[in-house]
Amino acid sequence: MDLIPDARYTESHEWVRWDGDDLVCGITDHAQESLSDVVYVELPDVGDELETGDIWGVVESVKAASDLHMPMGGQITGVNEALEDEPEIVNKDPYGAGWMMRFRPSDPSQYDMLLEGDVYEEFAAQEEG
Secondary structure (H helix, E strand, O other): OOOOOOOEEOOOOEEEEEEOOEEEEEEOHHHHHHHOOEEEEEOOOOOOEEOOOOEEEEEEEOOOEEEEEOOOOEEEEEEOOHHHHOOOHHHHOOOOOOOOEEEEEOOHHHHHHOEOHHHHHHHHHHHHO
């Protein structure tokens, strides 16, 4: 499982990292591997205001569909429109070109409550059994 050192993670398998005043978000490498071939990504609308835990989108694969959950409350400031035509980018580069959305957090201090890489890695390993 690949992780990126400057990101934080959620138990619902999203990653977030700072980019200026916004956070960029997507699904983890572990999540895309579990889902297998991603065939569709539903993204939120720019301007949506969401709370921690709210569903902001869906990722569908040949195996399953999974809801995407807000890691922190905030306003959506951008989405990766390239995923509409090429959802498989998520499988190829989940932490780069496969990012899904950007948001401006309403409480930036919530970032510190998200999982660091080593804790997420341990969580994902336990979840697999």
